[in-house]
Amino acid sequence: MRVLYDIAVIGGGPAGTAASVTAARLGAKVLLLDRDTFPRPKVCGEFVSPEALGLLTELLGTANALLSQSIAINRGRVFLGGRLSTLEIRPAARSIPRYDLDYELWQAARQSGVDARSAEAVKNVEGDGPFTIQTSQASYRAEAVINASGRWSGVCGTPRAPEGPKWLGLKAHYRTTTSADSVDLYFFRHGYCGVQPVGKSVVNVCAMVRSDVARNLDEVFGHNALLESLSRDWQLVGEPLTTAPLVHAPPSPTSGQILQAGDAAGFIDPFLGDGISLALHTGVAAAKAACLFVGGEMDLRPAATRYATEYELRFTPAFRKAARLRRLLSVRPLQPALAGFLKTPYLAEWILRQTRPGPLAAD
Numbered sequence: 368m369r370v371l372y373d374i375a376v377i378g379g380g381p382a383g384t385a386a387s388v389t390a391a392r393l394g395a396k397v398l399l400l401d402r403d404t405f406p407r408p409k410v411c412g413e414f415v416s417p418e419a420l421g422l423l424t425e426l427l428g429t430a431n432a433l434l435s436q437s438i439a440i441n442r443g444r445v446f447l448g449g450r451l452s453t454l455e456i457r458p459a460a461r462s463i464p465r466y467d468l469d470y471e472l473w474q475a476a477r478q479s480g481v482d483a484r485s486a487e488a489v490k491n492v493e494g495d496g497p498f499t500i501q502t503s504q505a506s507y508r509a510e511a512v513i514n515a516s517g518r519w520s521g522v523c524g525t526p527r528a529p530e531g532p533k534w535l536g537l538k539a540h541y542r543t544t545t546s547a548d549s550v551d552l553y554f555f556r557h558g559y560c561g562v563q564p565v566g567k568s569v570v571n572v573c574a575m576v577r578s579d580v581a582r583n584l585d586e587v588f589g590h591n592a593l594l595e596s597l598s599r600d601w602q603l604v605g606e607p608l609t610t611a612p613l614v615h616a617p618p619s620p621t622s623g624q625i626l627q628a629g630d631a632a633g634f635i636d637p638f639l640g641d642g643i644s645l646a647l648h649t650g651v652a653a654a655k656a657a658c659l660f661v662g663g664e665m666d667l668r669p670a671a672t673r674y675a676t677e678y679e680l681r682f683t684p685a686f687r688k689a690a691r692l693r694r695l696l697s698v699r700p701l702q703p704a705l706a707g708f709l710k711t712p713y714l715a716e717w718i719l720r721q722t723r724p725g726p727l728a729a730d
């Protein structure tokens with residue numbers, strides 16, 4: 368007979384591992400499935416925002432060296448409309464390769480007693496509680512399901528990509544002799560490129576760009592004179608990565624009675640550097656709601672509704688404000704004025720704070 372899990376979590380990125388660890392610590396019997404094996408690289412700016420760090424410490428444990436040994440990022444520099452604005456990042460963010468971060472989170476899930484299975488892609492989910500989860504290898508049953516399978520997995524339907532050129536995510540690590548201690552964002556028409564140190568003499572370069580503007584990082588560099596001159600010193604380390612399409616759609620924290628966390632629920636603009644934090648926080652919130660059902664405090668439907676309400680209050684406003692900021696930044700004639708405006712003391716910091724998740728409501 369097939370084992371019945373309390374909760375099946377689909378996807379072992381930050382959202383899925385945060386959900387799994389939280390649910391297991393609350394006493395649930397958890398199955399975690401990922402189609403990849405860990406460690407694995409990932410298209411990401413690898414900027415881990417201050418809002419993520421407290422939760423990461425709780426999930427990984429204070430003894431974990433990943434956070435303490437990672438590079439602190441105290442400053443952001445924005446190159447917009449030919450001007451430079453600088454903002455302080457207080458408390459500091461961290462630069463952590465996803466190769467290491469996701470692996471450590473996967474290990475934390477295992478150590479919490481989660482049945483974590485890699486190289487197992489979910490093909491189909493049936494039912495309305497209990498659920499049957501069909502993977503490339505087997506079939507499982509679970510009382511509740513959390514979909515944390517990322518932006519474009521199709522596990523619970525796929526958002527429609529708008530007509531016209533696609534948006535791409537591009538990433539590579541480069542060896543350099545001139546690494547700054549800041550996260551630097553270079554905006555250009557229909558795209559931006561982020562550069563930050565990620566190791567000794569190594570920078571992570573990550574861009575979001577429209578496919579009719581550039582299809583690889585070399586083409587991206589050609590869109591900004593400063594970036595082009597910097598990149599002459601860079602030597603590629605490992606393989607460059609691409610992901611597509613990047614689609615912004617209104618968040619959907621539930622699909623039927625399946626709870627959705629991280630990018631599966633909503634994809635926030637990457638230049639804000641808050642996707643990992645949102646993934647962790649929504650993963651924890653989804654797990655806590657699912658555990659109310661598993662613990663017998665309420666049925667699955669009200670538990671899902673409770674999560675959707677919390678999501679709407681705490682997380683959806685960040686998506687709305689981020690979308691407004693994206694639209695504003697994309698108006699070319701406004702860019703020099705905006706860049707000047709961002710030099711107002713603390714204004715850029717204040718704007719960034721508006722795109723962060725809200726606090727936990729008091730119980």
Ligand SMILES: Cc1cc2nc3c(=O)[nH]c(=O)nc-3n(C[C@H](O)[C@H](O)[C@H](O)COP(=O)(O)OP(=O)(O)OC[C@H]3O[C@@H](n4cnc5c(N)ncnc54)[C@H](O)[C@@H]3O)c2cc1C
Nearest residue numbers: 378380381382402412413414489517520536629630642643
């Ligand atoms: C260009 C770009 C730059 C970014 N830069 C930053 C940044 O600097 N800082 C930041 O905080 N955020 C950044 N983000 C956002 C961040 O990468 C995401 O928000 C974050 O990875 C979301 O985590 P997640 O767990 O929801 O999804 P993911 O990290 O995508 O994890 C989903 C997991 O699900 C698995 N999966 C998918 N389908 C299946 C299936 N059918 N069965 C089983 N498993 C499956 C995948 O293998 C994957 O491991 C960036 C995003 C992009 C595109």
